[in-house]
Amino acid sequence: xxxxxxxxxxxxxxxxQSMTLQCAQDMNHEYMSWYRQDPGMGLRLIHYSVGAGxxxxxxxxxxxxxxxxxxxxxxLRLLSAAPSQTSVYFCASSHPDRESYEQYFxxxxxxxxx
Amino acid sequence: xxxxxxxxxxxxxxxxxxxxxxxxxxxxxFSNLRWYKQDTGRGPVSLTIMTFSENTKSNGRYTATLDADxxxxxxxxxxxxxxDSASYICVVSAFGQGEKLTFGTGTRLTIIP
Numbered sequence: 001x002x003x004x005x006x007x008x009x010x011x012x013x014x015x016x017q018s019m020t021l022q023c024a025q026d027m028n029h030e031y032m033s034w035y036r037q038d039p040g041m042g043l044r045l046i047h048y049s050v051g052a053g054x055x056x057x058x059x060x061x062x063x064x065x066x067x068x069x070x071x072x073x074x075x076l077r078l079l080s081a082a083p084s085q086t087s088v089y090f091c092a093s094s095h096p097d098r099e100s101y102e103q104y105f106x107x108x109x110x111x112x113x114x
Numbered sequence: 115x116x117x118x119x120x121x122x123x124x125x126x127x128x129x130x131x132x133x134x135x136x137x138x139x140x141x142x143x144f145s146n147l148r149w150y151k152q153d154t155g156r157g158p159v160s161l162t163i164m165t166f167s168e169n170t171k172s173n174g175r176y177t178a179t180l181d182a183d184x185x186x187x188x189x190x191x192x193x194x195x196x197x198d199s200a201s202y203i204c205v206v207s208a209f210g211q212g213e214k215l216t217f218g219t220g221t222r223l224t225i226i227p
Contacts, residue, residue: 004157042118042203042217043158058214090157103215105157 004106012112013081021076023091031094032074036087081113116141118218126224135221137187137204145207149189152201199225
């Protein structure tokens with residue numbers, strides 16, 4: 001199993017550009033999430049999905065869109081990049097087991113917006 | 115609002131020594147508490163997950179404790195190794211909030227030979 005994979009690993013965008021961060025998992029996990037990690041702050045939830053066709057907003061959803069057409073893939077779209085979106089983005093997946101389940105994180109995408 | 119505070123922010127110890135990292139949390143109603151290890155440039159990796167009924171859990175040289183009354187947790191690392199150099203993140207989850215975890219800012223641990 002490859003686990004959770006993310007592409008690209010690094011990306012530089014100019015303000016106003018759009019792009020999609022890719023996330024895939026091969027563990028047949030129902031739950032998938034996107035986080036951003038900024039210096040001096042804990043990981044913050046952007047969007048999450050509890051299954052194919054179901055998505056919901058997290059703590060910091062503005063400026064981002066997601067969709068979940070398959071169990072395996074959960075792409076994150078930046079609609080119009082802004083310098084405030086410079087961050088490291090992590091995708092995670094998990095299998096629901098009532099209230100206690102383990103999340104598996106991808107290696108991250110480091111995004112810089114100039 | 116759910117909150118997690120970790121201390122110290124950073125710690126440097128000699129290889130082979132033990133250390134303890136602290137986590138204070140506010141979450142209601144409490145579901146579980148996790149400790150993650152995050153190596154530089156990588157995603158977090160789970161070390162332990164504890165529910166309210168567990169007060170100690172070990173994973174090799176890592177031992178986590180949980181005091182639900184005082185809302186405190188600690189992560190004890192025994193006989194530290196150079197590979198233990200990483201950030202250690204405390205995360206709490208509330209019942210009914212599923213994926214909406216609350217992450218601490220982490221303790222940056224550096225092991226020196």
